[in-house]
Amino acid sequence: MGLTNVVLLERDRLTAGTTWHTAGLLWQLRPSDVEVELLAHTRNVISKDLEEETGLHTGWIQNGGLFIASNKQRLDEYKRLMSLGKVYGIESHVLSPAETKDLYPLMNIDDLYGTLYVPKDGTMDPAGTCTTLTRAASARGAVVIENCPVTGIKVQTDDLGVKRVKAVKTPHGTIETPCVVNCAGVWAPKLGEMAGVKVPLIAMHHAYVVTQRIEGIQNMPNVRDHDASVYLRLQGDALSVGGYEHNPIFWEEVSLKETVSLIWHKDWK
Template identity: 80%
Template structure:
């Protein structure tokens, strides 16, 4: 089931700052993608960049994301992008703003439950060498030494990346917004977008003319849709179909586990689950085999305190947990 937010209307509350009449680019959505986009636009020297967030930064789905950063992917482009992201969140943002993103370098561990998956991880290790990403393929015994709490009886091996880690999603977005603002960008919260004005040029190409909000309009030639689960609804405002669908997911935080401190985060690609270190406990989540699609995100807005919140069934949680429990 879904819980619709209660509390003070953003219309009554008003925007966090006055809207400019014009902007060179408007970013819609104040989550991870929106804040990253605004930061990099500002860093590239784009003036007149404005971010519009319907409630508060990260109050959609970003606030409860895992914040995991795994550096190795099958695509060289992804490896380079992830290396850049790691530099930004682990060093550059703190140097720029003096704020901490919550970055914790505790390493990442991909587990292989079959020979094919282990061969894939060996290829990833080779790709990592080409891009300067340190990684090691470990035997089950070596994995047990690194992660004593893990059941390795049915493992073929693991891929260990010592410089992987986690970030605090809310803290990272706050730092990104601060850094972007220092470069001249504007972040406006409590400002829901209600429409996008478009026009057709002499060649029949539809172009953006402006953005309508509940608190006024901004004339702009460019819009970046970073609305997350609301991206399809925002796209329809401009007559654009966004091929995106949201799904319900669940994660569970365990009680305190003795000896878990500093253990690496774990990913099982075959079971589509992860284990994320969270202080002296674990956050457990993943992708369900039969997901519940969320097709009416536009009807729901973030909670007044804490952000968008969904409830899910115990059966769905247990389905994800079954493979995690096997590792304990």
């Protein structure tokens, strides 16, 4: 948008919170045309523009995306998505179970009605993408300050009774600003409280699994099953499997002093 006097405050180190273990999947087709346009823009930035501008690779891998339909209604939805994709010039194909097997030989197609295949979907590396974005933003005048948590937001009411941001407080000093963008993720509600704003967001405990090496999985598309709320992300010669739990466990109270951690065990199957 042409702004150059931007400051990004990071309470720890960039990507240290929830970013580093995000899936980094980019599916271009969504039911909303606004989302389709936004994702097309994002794909161009991640796959081409950032690397040309900075010389750094975002970790973009174009291995394609595959939506699987286990019922007729879901397949009909994917046919509509394909039609929407044509309007925006996004290549996509509705495949029969047999065609899906040809594309993804390891997939069991016994209960499939068909799939939607988007060849130019892919995956980005979260840490690599953030590093590249930071380099590009810094070159345009932005300042990134790590290990600098926000401790307060100063708000004043103007003559019309409208509350407006005046400054952001940190342990290292105060930054006067009329605009704050709350991009704190899991800690966004805490940051909103500082300005008297309620952010309707709640954190959930979440798990994902990384498999051992699977022969023949290399270069296969990422897979999404909307009915089961599961994704399969290609990770080298293995798969990262995750999704949205149907019976989520909410994380009611997230401390500002907390960092998100991950616990794993090498013997998990």
